[in-house]
Amino acid sequence: xxxxxxxxxxxxxxxxxxxxxxxxxxSFKGTVEIIVVNNxxxxxxxxxxxNQSDIILLGSGKNIGYSGGNNLGISRxxxxxxxxxxxxxxxxxxxxxxVYEAFEAFPHVGMISGKLRKLVNMQxxxxxxxxxxxxxxxIPADRGEWEYDDGQYDAEVSIxxxxxxxxxxxxxxxESVVYQGRQYFxxxxxxxxxxxxxxxxxxxxxxxxxxxxSALAFHERGITRKNSFWKRVGYYSIGFSNRYFxxxxxxxxxxxxxxxxxxxxxxxxxxSSWCGRRLGRWAVAGYVMLRLARLVFRPSFFAKRLLAxxxxxxxxxxxxxxxxxxxxxxxxxxxxxxxVDCEGGSGSKIIVDKQVWLVSAQGFCDESWGKDGFxxxxxxxxxxxxxIHIPEEYQEKAxxxxxxxxxxxxxxxSADIQVFSLDGKQSQSDWHVLSGGKGLYKFDLxxxxxxxxxxxxxxxxGRWGTMRLNLGSGPGSKVDxxxxxxGNETYEFSNKGLNLGQCRNL
Numbered sequence: 001x002x003x004x005x006x007x008x009x010x011x012x013x014x015x016x017x018x019x020x021x022x023x024x025x026x027s028f029k030g031t032v033e034i035i036v037v038n039n040x041x042x043x044x045x046x047x048x049x050x051n052q053s054d055i056i057l058l059g060s061g062k063n064i065g066y067s068g069g070n071n072l073g074i075s076r077x078x079x080x081x082x083x084x085x086x087x088x089x090x091x092x093x094x095x096x097x098x099v100y101e102a103f104e105a106f107p108h109v110g111m112i113s114g115k116l117r118k119l120v121n122m123q124x125x126x127x128x129x130x131x132x133x134x135x136x137x138x139i140p141a142d143r144g145e146w147e148y149d150d151g152q153y154d155a156e157v158s159i160x161x162x163x164x165x166x167x168x169x170x171x172x173x174x175e176s177v178v179y180q181g182r183q184y185f186x187x188x189x190x191x192x193x194x195x196x197x198x199x200x201x202x203x204x205x206x207x208x209x210x211x212x213x214s215a216l217a218f219h220e221r222g223i224t225r226k227n228s229f230w231k232r233v234g235y236y237s238i239g240f241s242n243r244y245f246x247x248x249x250x251x252x253x254x255x256x257x258x259x260x261x262x263x264x265x266x267x268x269x270x271x272s273s274w275c276g277r278r279l280g281r282w283a284v285a286g287y288v289m290l291r292l293a294r295l296v297f298r299p300s301f302f303a304k305r306l307l308a309x310x311x312x313x314x315x316x317x318x319x320x321x322x323x324x325x326x327x328x329x330x331x332x333x334x335x336x337x338x339x340v341d342c343e344g345g346s347g348s349k350i351i352v353d354k355q356v357w358l359v360s361a362q363g364f365c366d367e368s369w370g371k372d373g374f375x376x377x378x379x380x381x382x383x384x385x386x387x388i389h390i391p392e393e394y395q396e397k398a399x400x401x402x403x404x405x406x407x408x409x410x411x412x413x414s415a416d417i418q419v420f421s422l423d424g425k426q427s428q429s430d431w432h433v434l435s436g437g438k439g440l441y442k443f444d445l446x447x448x449x450x451x452x453x454x455x456x457x458x459x460x461x462g463r464w465g466t467m468r469l470n471l472g473s474g475p476g477s478k479v480d481x482x483x484x485x486x487g488n489e490t491y492e493f494s495n496k497g498l499n500l501g502q503c504r505n506l
Contacts, residue, residue, distance in 0.1 A: 002030030003096055004079030008069040009038045012087040013045040015220075018122065019087050020052060028096035035077055037069040066164065067185035067194045074174065074184050082174065086165045088220040090119060098215035099168045102156075110173030110207025111199060113162030114215030116142075117149060120457050122220070127450065127457060129219045132159030132211045133196055136319055138247055138263065139270070140196050143211075146430060148447040159209040160317075161199020165219045173207040176311075179304055186304065188295055192239035193246050200250040206313030221454070237284055241291040248296060249305045255319045358389040364479070373406075373482035382475050385418075385468045386484075395422070395463045398486075400446045405469070406483040409437030413473050416451070417443060419459065420466040427459035431472075440483075 005023060009016060016036075023034060034055045038046055040063045049057055058072055070084050081103055083096070099112050116129040130142035131153040142163055144153050162168060174184045177198070185194045199209060256263060275281040295301065361367060363384025364377030375386065390398050399419075407413065416431040430449040434441055450456040471479060 001078040003032045003081050004077030005034050005083045006073030007036045009036050011041045011043040013043045015088045022090045026096045027093045035073045037073045039063045039069050065190035067187045070185050082169045084167045089165050090218045092216040095215045102212045108208050109210045110170045110202045111161050111209045112168040113211050115213045116217050116219045119218040119220035124218045130163035133161050135160050147449045154213045157211050159211045161209040164195030166217050176205050177201045189242045193242035197246040201308045203317040204314040205311040240288045244292050245295045250308050360387045374484050376480040379477045383472045385470045387468045389466050398464045401486045403443040404485050406440045408480040411437050413437045416470050418468040419464045421459050421462050422465045425459050427456040
């Protein structure tokens with residue numbers, strides 16, 4: 001048997017048939033078995049699965065989670081390679097073939113991640129979900145998540161390991177780290193971070209991880225919890241404690257040498273910024289610590305740690321502990337604005353080409369419109385924005401345009417774009433720094449990176465009525481926008497159409 005595909009079914013009625021259909025469409029010519037573990041589903045999905053003649057259906061009698069379900073499936077499988085697949089993940093036709101070829105070409109590789117893009121309401125998007133696990137600061141992240149896929153992750157590279165949504169493993173590698181003959185994934189971790197833990201242990205055993213961008217799939221994240229607030233709270237609490245459990249179990253002394261102080265400060269910033277002044281969140285943090293204590297203070301934890309470190313083959317594993325970059329990001333996001341007293345309106349408005357484009361600004365003082373350029377003003381409280389009301393004839397095409405800003409700020413400016421649909425719902429791009437604050441900056445409104453949230457994709461791909469350019473810098477920073485206009489790759493709109501550089505005071 002070449003490939004075993006293990007699926008965990010938990011209330012997956014809306015997704016399980018499309019998932020299986022995409023597996024059956026694979027161009028892979030080798031042998032494949034499909035094993036589905038039913039985790040006590042109650043939505044009718046079990047009836048759907050009973051009618052599938054080409055699967056092996058297993059039942060545990062209870063919900064044993066992601067780890068337990070995959071362990072049951074892997075233990076009953078026969079494939080040389082194993083794909084642990086989420087039911088809300090759709091494979092493209094050559095996914096298995098691409099992964100198989102990579103495994104055969106690189107015998108030292110024990111795990112592979114393909115390129116995963118976001119799936120929204122079963123519709124594929126161009127936004128990345130994962131290109132492998134990034135854990136260099138001990139804060140787990142999926143490489144490239146929420147970035148628009150513009151080919152920036154099209155090189156095969158070494159990674160820590162694959163996301164659990166579609167993790168591919170060599171059976172020989174799995175057997176080298178199994179605990180008590182049946183636990184490949186740690187069953188103390190019901191869900192969350194178990195993919196990081198397994199990847200880390202495989203690296204410590206000498207197996208490498210590889211990212212294969214030609215193996216493409218689409219993943220709709222968080223299906224089992226997206227409609228329940230309390231489920232989300234519960235899952236996140238489990239995730240936080242599992243993260244610390246994974247670190248305590250697998251971290252080596254050489255990994256933290258010279259970084260202990262930085263890591264402790266990072267963790268305090270991480271916890272205190274999330275909790276803030278909300279007592280409820282501090283209660284959740286307390287629960288996380290109690291749950292962590294229950295995971296750690298038992299004999300099995302020490303036995304698992306001893307097993308993870310018994311191989312002595314993790315020389316290739318380099319956790320760089322680059323906490324400085326995360327600190328820089330943290331400081332820019334939490335910058336506390338100082339109030340600057342100034343005269344001038346905070347809601348000045350201009351109209352472009354008489355009746356077409358209405359533009360306004362807020363958060364500035366000493367404003368000036370159209371004297372030596374498009375706009376100039378002083379950021380009063382650290383943050384300000386320019387808002388553009390989009391005429392009806394352009395509302396459907398605005399998200400396919402390019403926005404150009406000819407800026408002269410004299411300092412770094414953080415910027416993002418916020419859009420409002422006709423029903424008032426809003427979406428936001430991820431912020432980035434306009435380095436130096438001088439030059440012509442281009443925002444591709446189709447390919448822009450988004451702040452986390454599936455609703456962002458839905459709204460961004462819809463019809464906009466209003467768009468804001470949010471600007472952030474130190475209070476009192478002077479901002480001059482010489483020109484601001486829309487265009488596309490082949491044609492720049494005329495002044496009578498979309499050039500916001502030609503404007504008049506109201």
